[in-house]
Each structure stands twice: as C-alpha cells, then as structure tokens.
Amino acid sequence: MRFARLLAAPLIALAAVIVVLVPSSPASAHGSIVNPASRNYGCWERWGSRFQDPAMATEDPMCWQAWQANPNAMWNWNGLYRENLAGNHQANIPDGQLCSGGRAEGGRYNSMDTVGNWRATNVGTSLSLRLNDQASHGADYIRVYVTRAGYDPTTQPLRWSDLTLVTQIGNTPASQWQPAAQGVQIDLPVNVPGRTGRAMFYTIWQASHMDQSYYFCSDVNFGGTPTNPPTNPPTNPPTNPPTNPPTNPPTNPPTGTRACTATYTLVGSWTGGFQADIRVTAGSTAIAGWTVTLTYPSGQQVAQVWNGTATTNGSTATIRNATYNGSVAAAQSTTFGLLGSGTHSTPTLTCTAT
Structure with missing residues (x-):
C-alpha cells in the first residue's frame, strides 16, 4: 500500500475515560x-x-x-x-x-x-x-x-x-x-x-x-458544491430498535398472561466502567410495554441508558421501554443498552410486562 507523507502526529498524554452519572438521560456509547x-x-x-x-x-x-x-x-x-x-x-x-x-x-x-x-x-x-x-x-x-x-x-x-x-x-x-x-x-x-x-x-x-x-x-x-456539515448527532438516537417494527403497532395486544424475560450480556469493560446490552423477550403473548429491574451486587451503578428510560436507586436501576419499542410480538425480542460505573459484576434481573 502506498503511504503519503504523514501530515501530523502529535503525541499527547493519555487521559482516563470519565463516565458521568446522568441516570435519566439516554445515550449512545461509541x-x-x-x-x-x-x-x-x-x-x-x-x-x-x-x-x-x-x-x-x-x-x-x-x-x-x-x-x-x-x-x-x-x-x-x-x-x-x-x-x-x-x-x-x-x-x-x-x-x-x-x-x-x-x-x-x-x-x-x-x-x-x-x-x-x-x-x-x-x-x-x-x-x-x-x-x-x-x-x-x-x-x-x-x-x-x-x-x-x-x-x-x-x-x-x-x-x-x-x-x-x-x-x-x-x-x-x-x-x-x-x-x-x-x-x-x-x-x-x-x-x-x-x-x-x-x-x-x-x-x-x-x-x-x-x-x-x-x-x-x-x-x-x-469538485461538487460542498454541503453544509450536519448538526451534532442527536443526544438520544435509538441504537437497536426491533429488526422489523410493525407499521401500525397494535393498540390492544391479545389478551392472556403477559410476561417477559431479560438476558444480560457484557459488551466491554474498562477501569471504572463497563457497557452491557439487555435483550427483552416477550412470552407466549404479545406485550404492550416492559420494565426491567437490575440490581448490582457490589455498588455498581447504571450511568447511562439508550433504548429505554431509567430511574436509579443506588445499585438498583429500573428501565422502562421507550415509546418505539414497548410493543413486542409473542416470542420476539427488543434490546436496550447501558453504561455503568464501577468494576463490573453481573446483576440480578427481573422483567415485567403489560
């Protein structure tokens, strides 16, 4: 591969990544x-x-x-x-x-x-x-x-x-x-x-x-007419809505026992923080909304959430669906993600559906 002369290579001391605690504000991680x-x-x-x-x-x-x-x-x-x-x-x-x-x-x-x-x-x-x-x-x-x-x-x-x-x-x-x-x-x-x-x-x-x-x-x-740079990316873009969201989500899902499960996956961790994805899966009946509660065992805290809204109380975080991913068909899934502070340890999870 042909390499052109490097135009710049400043070397600046590495600074630590700081995760700011803003529990109620959705965010994206990369x-x-x-x-x-x-x-x-x-x-x-x-x-x-x-x-x-x-x-x-x-x-x-x-x-x-x-x-x-x-x-x-x-x-x-x-x-x-x-x-x-x-x-x-x-x-x-x-x-x-x-x-x-x-x-x-x-x-x-x-x-x-x-x-x-x-x-x-x-x-x-x-x-x-x-x-x-x-x-x-x-x-x-x-x-x-x-x-x-x-x-x-x-x-x-x-x-x-x-x-x-x-x-x-x-x-x-x-x-x-x-x-x-x-x-x-x-x-x-x-x-x-x-x-x-x-x-x-x-x-x-x-x-x-x-x-x-x-x-x-x-x-x-x-050589074309340059376009104006975009405005800053939005503060809360959805990062993983359902793969095939319904064009018209049902306003009254089928009656029956509405239930869900939540599966937790660690995406990555670093000194003082971590990122995780949580998959919410509906039971045998379609659901109109979901709530996932996470309780960390060693003082970790949820710092930021996307694809949901969060409230926190110490090491316990309650995440409710966003407006666009509450309706989930029977046996189908949606996901949300989070950034946490502290040394990672897997939390206990509960999932309830409406």
Whole structure:
C-alpha cells in the first residue's frame, strides 16, 4: 500500500475515560465519522425517522439494500468496531470487507461492503473530516486514507491497495477534543490536491479506553458544491430498535398472561466502567410495554441508558421501554443498552410486562 507523507502526529498524554452519572438521560456509547458521513451514519441520518418509506428504494437504493439486509447496522451507526486486534488491521480485515470492519459484530454491517452508487457528499480538495465520539473515549490514533485516483467505488470493492494515507493524529485524550451535544468531536484536516470525481475516505479510529478499533467508509465527490456539515448527532438516537417494527403497532395486544424475560450480556469493560446490552423477550403473548429491574451486587451503578428510560436507586436501576419499542410480538425480542460505573459484576434481573 502506498503511504503519503504523514501530515501530523502529535503525541499527547493519555487521559482516563470519565463516565458521568446522568441516570435519566439516554445515550449512545461509541461514535462515527459524521461529515462526510460514514455509510451507516448517513443512512441513519437520512432515513432513521422514515425507514419504512418505500421512496428510499428509488431515492437512495444503497441505503435501501442496507436497511433490508440488517436495520441494526443503521440503528447502531456508532458501533462498527472490532476488539483486540492489536493494530493488525490488514491481517484481520480482508480486501472487500473494509467497510464492514471485516464483518464486525457477527456480520451486522456486511451491507456496508456492497458495491454500488452510495450517496456521496460533495467536497472540495481541502476539507475536514468530523469524528463524533459520544462516549468521550479519545484516541490512541486516528488514520485517514483516501482511495487512489482511478478507483471507482460504484463498481469496485475496496482493497487495502486502493488506499493512500493522507493524515493521522497520535494519542489524543478526549479532553483535547471539542465539546459536542453529546460527548466530544474532532475535526481532521485533509488536503488532496488535484482530485476530482468519486472517491472514498477510509478512517480508522483506535479508541483509548481499550483495544477497540472503529472503521468508517465515507463516500465523497470531489469538485461538487460542498454541503453544509450536519448538526451534532442527536443526544438520544435509538441504537437497536426491533429488526422489523410493525407499521401500525397494535393498540390492544391479545389478551392472556403477559410476561417477559431479560438476558444480560457484557459488551466491554474498562477501569471504572463497563457497557452491557439487555435483550427483552416477550412470552407466549404479545406485550404492550416492559420494565426491567437490575440490581448490582457490589455498588455498581447504571450511568447511562439508550433504548429505554431509567430511574436509579443506588445499585438498583429500573428501565422502562421507550415509546418505539414497548410493543413486542409473542416470542420476539427488543434490546436496550447501558453504561455503568464501577468494576463490573453481573446483576440480578427481573422483567415485567403489560
């Protein structure tokens, strides 16, 4: 792979990740390139509020195929990462799978690798890429590549040999980033003189809180009229609504004994904090709402929640469904996630349904 001269590599001492206790405020746990938008963030930004609109099929066909393949790739626009790769990106991510991070998260993001005419952001040859870091992880490093002249993302899969490094920064704690509506953000200046036409930026963000590597494909069109940067990502985007939410959720679910179960999965942990996902599954009868109570054994506390609303009392947290994921069909599931403070230990869970 051809590497351009590095434009910058500042080395700044690592700062610890601080989880702020805000029990009633939903949040998301990771981040993405939001301008020019990564494929998964762009599809969520354009269609998240109307993901069942059939107009997407003709107006934005690459996003349409992605929503059909796995809606959670967009609801979880900020979770495209791999863990414990020790910086061996090329060894672990094959050619043709760069945009999905090597089929990250069990293949959730595979549709990001689909070759086609993805919606491109018009940019000039001197621009800034904005990375939004919702959990204030900071970076061990961030590397930005651009595809070579002559590469056509509409007809060719992305390979490592198609990329040229155009800028990078070194160890940069979140305290050095700009404040955002949620978490922090950083703008990475990029200059690619003489470029015209379609191309792609490929960004690798190595987060500082653990060995966690994020991968972003951003489609661009050099020479078009630049578009305005998006506003800060919303403070409480749903990260994992039901895979196939009903168009018209039933107002009166079938009568019967309404019950649910909750399954807890640790996603990751670090000094002083952790992240977990909880899957809520309806029993043999559809439910209209659910409540999950978690009690941690050793003083841990729930700090932030998404896909639900939380109230806390010491080490006990009660999470109720959000407005969009309370109705769950019989034997089907929905999920919510949380950030916690303290050294992780699995809580006891109860689930009640209405």
